Amino acid sequence: MFAVIEGIEGSGKSTLQAGVAEALRARGRRVTTTREPGGSPLGDAIRSIFLSTELEVIPVAEAMLVNAARAQHVAALIRPALERGETVICDRFVDSTLAYQGYGRGLDLSMLRGLCDLAVGGLEADLTIVLDCDPTLSRRRLDARGSARDRLENERLGFHERVREGFLALARGGTRHVVLDAAETPENLVAAALAAIDGVGSRG
Numbered sequence: 039m040f041a042v043i044e045g046i047e048g049s050g051k052s053t054l055q056a057g058v059a060e061a062l063r064a065r066g067r068r069v070t071t072t073r074e075p076g077g078s079p080l081g082d083a084i085r086s087i088f089l090s091t092e093l094e095v096i097p098v099a100e101a102m103l104v105n106a107a108r109a110q111h112v113a114a115l116i117r118p119a120l121e122r123g124e125t126v127i128c129d130r131f132v133d134s135t136l137a138y139q140g141y142g143r144g145l146d147l148s149m150l151r152g153l154c155d156l157a158v159g160g161l162e163a164d165l166t167i168v169l170d171c172d173p174t175l176s177r178r179r180l181d182a183r184g185s186a187r188d189r190l191e192n193e194r195l196g197f198h199e200r201v202r203e204g205f206l207a208l209a210r211g212g213t214r215h216v217v218l219d220a221a222e223t224p225e226n227l228v229a230a231a232l233a234a235i236d237g238v239g240s241r242g
């Protein structure tokens with residue numbers, strides 16, 4: 039099964055991913071965790087270009103960079119892991135492009151969907167968990183982290199509001215989405231995510 043966790047920066051995606059992976063492994067499931075942009079040497083190289091505060095990256099270039107990374111990621115890591123029967127939990131996937139480059143930057147959604155389709159070759163998540171997070175909470179968490187903000191984290195609050203609304207709109211329009219409140223405790227979020235994953239398992 040292919041599960042994706044989405045949400046704005048500081049929504050707690052990586053904590054949730056780690057908690058869910060640990061719980062599934064404790065039940066004997068083989069789990070691969072990965073993230074976008076990233077997941078391959080090419081993806082990691084693109085990630086550092088993408089997030090650099092030293093570079094100007096126009097929206098169309100953003101969309102192409104993340105999808106170049108995604109194409110490699112799907113072919114080299116995600117599909118092989120799924121074919122081995124593993125559960126793949128990915129921190130961000132296609133919805134991030136639609137939310138950030140579409141709702142956030144204003145690029146056309148159908149153009150973006152076409153580009154993402156080219157990258158993923160028909161692969162869809164069986165479940166997308168959206169961690170819905172108020173951008174002011176996200177800002178507080180990022181500030182508490184103390185490290186320098188990357189290029190996207192540096193964007194104004196209004197941008198992050200649009201991205202948040204984008205994730206919610208995509209969830210409303212999707213059939214395989216579950217929205218969780220990022221302000222919940224990590225324990226409650228792991229329990230809710232496991233229930234959603236079990237729901238997909240029993241759906242077959």
Ligand code: TMP
Nearest residue numbers: 047074075104130131134135138190191
């Ligand atoms: P993060 O996953 O550590 O939050 O950092 C990844 C950043 O990349 C985040 O700001 C969202 C952004 N991003 C896009 O803008 N479009 C995409 O398609 C993906 C996967 C990520």
